[in-house]
Amino acid sequence: MRTPDEILGELAESEWVEAAILYRLDGEIISLKISREGYSILGVLHWMERQVKHVLRVIEMEGLENVIYTFEKNKVIFYPASKSTVLAVITEVGVHQQLLMMEIIKAIESIRSYMR
Amino acid sequence: MxxxxxxxxxxxxxxxxxxxxxxxxxxxxxxxxxxxxxxxxxxxxxxxxxxxxxxxxxxxxxxxxxxxxxxxxxxxxxxxxxxxxxxxxxxxxxxxxxxxxxxxxxxxxxxxxxxxxxxxxxxxxxxxxxxxxxxxxxxxxxxxxxxxxxxxxxxxxxxxxxxxxxxxxxxxxxxxxxxxxxxxxxxxxxxxxxxxxxxxxxxxxxxxxxxxxxxxxxxxxxxxxVTPKMKYREYFEDAKRKIRQVEGELREALLNKIEALETSWTRDESPERVLQMFFRTELGREI
Structure with a gap:
């Protein structure tokens, strides 16, 4: 069975993904993989560090399917991955949404089977 | 140790x-x-x-x-x-x-x-x-x-x-x-x-x-x-050889530093750049 590090590593290798982070619902980072480093992504990571607990709480309380935040150059998509984890994916604005979603759903299935 | x-x-x-x-x-x-x-x-x-x-x-x-x-x-x-x-x-x-x-x-x-x-x-x-x-x-x-x-x-x-x-x-x-x-x-x-x-x-x-x-x-x-990388041993041995040429009390202090660095070097990258910085700071020159 693949570990979260391996699953996110593969996701971060995708050409549409700049970073993938798996959070536990309390905001603890389980795994983090960054594919490209840049100032724009550092800004987003900094924002996430401050906001993630609030975002995760809203996702859990409202039972949201996903949450998308759009910045000037980047987009952050939060997806509940299992009962206690949320996957966050950072991409560039304007990536092919459907292809990206296929990659995310594949990763989520692997995370779910690992978490069981 | x-x-x-x-x-x-x-x-x-x-x-x-x-x-x-x-x-x-x-x-x-x-x-x-x-x-x-x-x-x-x-x-x-x-x-x-x-x-x-x-x-x-x-x-x-x-x-x-x-x-x-x-x-x-x-x-x-x-x-x-x-x-x-x-x-x-x-x-x-x-x-x-x-x-x-x-x-x-x-x-x-x-x-x-x-x-x-x-x-x-x-x-x-x-x-x-x-x-x-x-x-x-x-x-x-x-x-x-x-x-x-x-x-x-x-x-x-x-x-x-x-x-x-x-x-x-x-x-x-x-x-x-x-x-x-x-x-x-x-x-x-x-x-x-x-x-x-x-x-x-x-x-x-x-x-x-x-x-x-x-x-x-x-x-x-x-x-x-978190495991020290033994593959870079040569770099540390080389650094120790150079330090042994230093005279006075500083030699022992520098050797201690290098030994401590060697046993805690867990990074995948080579320690070459850090060692160059070490010599520049400690001796005022690269060796």
Whole structure:
């Protein structure tokens, strides 16, 4: 069975993904993989560090399917991955949404089977 | 090299360079029912089974309860250790411990000369009792006393109103959590602090298995991140050769620094750039 590090590593290798982070619902980072480093992504990571607990709480309380935040150059998509984890994916604005979603759903299935 | 004391917790020692530091105070911190007592008993039991001596100071459970819990996990040998005098269980109440220096004397009388594995489970009622003006100094002196006796595991309950000062004074802090979602990352361990060495910085899931106790789920990749990389030995040997040409007292100090750097070089990248910086700063030139 693949570990979260391996699953996110593969996701971060995708050409549409700049970073993938798996959070536990309390905001603890389980795994983090960054594919490209840049100032724009550092800004987003900094924002996430401050906001993630609030975002995760809203996702859990409202039972949201996903949450998308759009910045000037980047987009952050939060997806509940299992009962206690949320996957966050950072991409560039304007990536092919459907292809990206296929990659995310594949990763989520692997995370779910690992978490069981 | 400093002697390490194996924790007996499956998977943990690989994340902290072989175990706790000898003569150290190690804090296990977490909410109720998370595994703090199991951690303490497992630490003590590992040493007992290898001929070491142990003292278990319990603020909650009686000796009978501890024996029962140990048997429940599968450590029935605990009774034999008590009979042979290798393990001493002290059941006391935090409210009865008014002066920590006297409490240390009491422990010392139990221990004698030999170094022991010591557990205090939990420290919380003692902390409540000694809250006073010179609180930090009092706890610091208490921990220094414990360090004289051997290597200690001290548990602290995470709850509102509990003083966090002991976390700052301990040599290492391990946080245990349990969220209760019924998934793999429900029970997790994080090494918050580990004085004097590198440690794994991840969030590690763990389980409590009958017979074994706490088993930390660590991957090869995670172990690799905290394992010194021997493949760069040549760079360090070369640096040491160059330092040996330096004259005076500085030579020994520089050699110590390089040896410490070598044993903690866990990065995958070559140390070449860091070594160049080292020579520029220490000697004013690259060698």
């Amino acid at each position: 400093e002697r390490k004391v194996p924790t007996g917790i499956y998977g943990l020692d690989e994340l902290i360079g072989g175990g706790f530091r000898n003569n150290s105070v190690n804090m296990i911190f977490g909410g109720t029912g998370v595994g703090k007592t199991t951690f303490s008993m497992q630490f003590i039991n590992y040493g007992l089974n290898r001929g070491e001596k142990g003292i278990y100071i319990s603020m909650e459970m009686t000796e009978e309860q501890i024996i029962r819990e140990s048997k429940q996990i599968g450590w029935g040998e605990i009774e034999k250790h008590i009979e042979k005098g290798r393990l001493r269980i002290i059941h006391t109440h935090g409210e009865d411990i008014v002066i920590l220096s006297r409490f240390l004397q009491d422990i010392e009388e139990e221990i004698g000369e030999e170094e022991v594995r010591l557990a205090i489970d939990p420290l919380t009622p003692i902390i409540y009792n000694v809250q006073q003006k010179r609180h930090r100094k009092t706890i610091s002196e208490f921990f220094n006393g414990l360090r004289r006796f051997g290597t200690s595991v001290v548990t602290l309950e995470e709850m509102e109103g509990v003083e966090m000062m002991p976390l700052y004074l301990a040599d290492s802090v391990i946080k245990l959590q349990s969220l209760g979602y019924g998934e793999r990352y429900d029970r997790t361990l994080r090494i918050v602090k580990y004085r004097g060495g590198k440690h794994g910085e991840g969030l590690y899931p763990f389980s409590i298995e009958r017979g074994l106790g706490i088993v930390v789920d660590v991957t090869e990749e995670q172990i690799n991140r």
